Amino acid sequence: MILYIDTSSSYLYAAIVSDNEVKEEIKQEYGHQLSKVALPEIVTMFESSNITPQDITKIIVVNGPGSFTGIRIGITIAKVYAWSLKVPITTVTSLEAMAASSEKDLVRVPIIDARRGFCYAAIFDENDKAVLEPTYITYEKLEEKLKNISRYKIISNDQEKLPIKAEVIESYDPNFIEIVKEFKNKNKINPHAVNPNYLKLTEAEESRL
Amino acid sequence: MQEKKDMYILGIESSCDETSVSIVKNGTEEIATVISSQIDVHKDFGGVVPEIASRHHVKNITMVLEECLEKANMTMDQVDAIAITYGPGLIGSLLIGLEAAKTLAWLYQKPLIPVHHIAGHIYANSLVRPLKFPLLALVVSGGHTELIEMTDHYKFKKLGGTLDDAIGECYDKVARVMNLEYPGGPKLDKLSKEGNPTYKLPIPLHDDSYNFSFSGLKSAVINLAHNEQQRGEELRQADLAASFQKVAVESVVSKTKKAIEDKNIKYLIVAGGVAANQILRSAIENLAAEENIEMSVPPMKYCTDNAAMIAAAGYYAYLDGRTADLTLNSTSSAVLE
Secondary structure (H helix, E strand, C coil), rough: CEEEEEEECCCCEEEEEEEEEEEEEEEEEEEEHHHHHHHHHHHHHHHCCCCCHHHHEEEEEEEECCCCCHHHHHHHHHHHHHHHHHCCCEEEEEHHHHHHHHEEECCEEEEECCCCEEEEEEEEECCEEEEEEEEEEEEHHHHHHHHHCEEEECCCCHHCCCCCCEEECCCCCHHHHHHHHHCCCCCHHHHHHCCCCCCCHHHHHHCCC | CCCCCEEEEEEEECCCCCCEEEEEEECEEEEEEEEECHHHHHHCCCCCHHHHHHHHHHHHHHHHHHHHHHHCCCCHHCCCEEEEEEEECCHHHHHHHHHHHHHHHHHHHHHEEEEEEEHHHHHHHHHCCCCCCCCCEECCCCCCEEEEEEEEECEEEEEEEEECHHHHHHHHHHHCCCCCCCCCCHHHHHHHHHCCCCCCCCCCCCCCCEEEECCCHHHHHHHHHHHHHHHCCCCHHHHHHHHHHHHHHHHHHHHHHHHHHCCCCEEEEEEEEHHHHHHHHHCCCCCCCCCEEEEEEHHHHHHHCCCCHHHHHHHHHHCCCEEEEECCEEECCCCCC
């Protein structure tokens, strides 16, 4: 029984998955209410399926990139859970989860807008090889990297903000079965070491450089 | 008579730049406390950077929890309730403690007790000696300057507070003008003892209210330093520190005195990080002696932010029936009531 949590955007994506079957799931936009509702919504998911926290054998949590505050909500819940009940835990990036949710028929380019001409992006080929690891990059540089790829699809929920064009653009709708299938056997991490992967320094640190 | 069962409360505090967890028995007896301070991280920036603070809280939270339980030689199952600072403070920082507390409350089916940060500072005193009512609490810290009247446990009435900067914030900013390293307040306090109050500075908000204002005083010091520099005069650092302390402390003392007399207070407690300030401390001691009332200042370790005070306040909050469900949220500007 696997618990999946992603709070890296304004949405709460969470699911309990067992034997390639989604027992319960949440896909709901909460925006600034996320800190208030994330935990009680996850609890409701357990209660309505009669699953106890002890039934979970692995936690997969999204560690970013995305909203800094958002990421920390899911990470805190997941690492406290994993630490206290000694449940194995692993992390995936939001961009990996986005790519895993889309068919592998084309090169996949998940993009999250990061404002001021920047985005978080990655490039995965049809064999799931990361041509570009998740990174914080200008749209300009990303376009350069895409030049040599004949066909690709962009996966993004920030489509109206993207200055990049593509033949195929998909919006992101998490496929929990596929995400869990791909990452459930990923090595477990010590819960103390489960931390956000912001991919970006704070402004205070940047301006000091 | 049936003996009352002991109550062990686990407190979590993450409102600013300290990640802290503590277990306190019956609101008075500290079992174990762990504080992970970020002072060294923020020193380079001359003050607390909120985003950096949040990043450290999330990194440290489970380690601080584990260390506290180990120190107490207890397990989560032996804890009776979880008390959490829900505000006020830096929202990103508060949220880490909040999510951790909510998760633990759910996993172990324990009551969740929301504690106001200022209530925590006040109840730090109950870790040393029982509170006596009616009391007046003078809360002075980097984020707060408040006078609070209490007629009984968990019955708060805010008489007044700062209209702009907190006193500790003002100390740190003035210290920065004087090139003292962050956090400069304590260094300014020390320096002031070597000087004399020869610079003339305005006494802030000299009125009939219980309120404070420190931004005008801060500007006056900045202007003074600037003008001296323009005139090519050397700034007498120790004298400036002494001059600043004199008016800042006078302002606090006069408003506290007014509250004691108006409200017929017999018991005064001083709380918050600035309670460690030597000049302020002795001025308040003199005031208490003059007014012939009792006073209590908790030891330094309970003055700065810590989770023991949150667990202590949490006990009395629990007795007052104040528990929350899992939809509890943090708020940067919570009102004490």
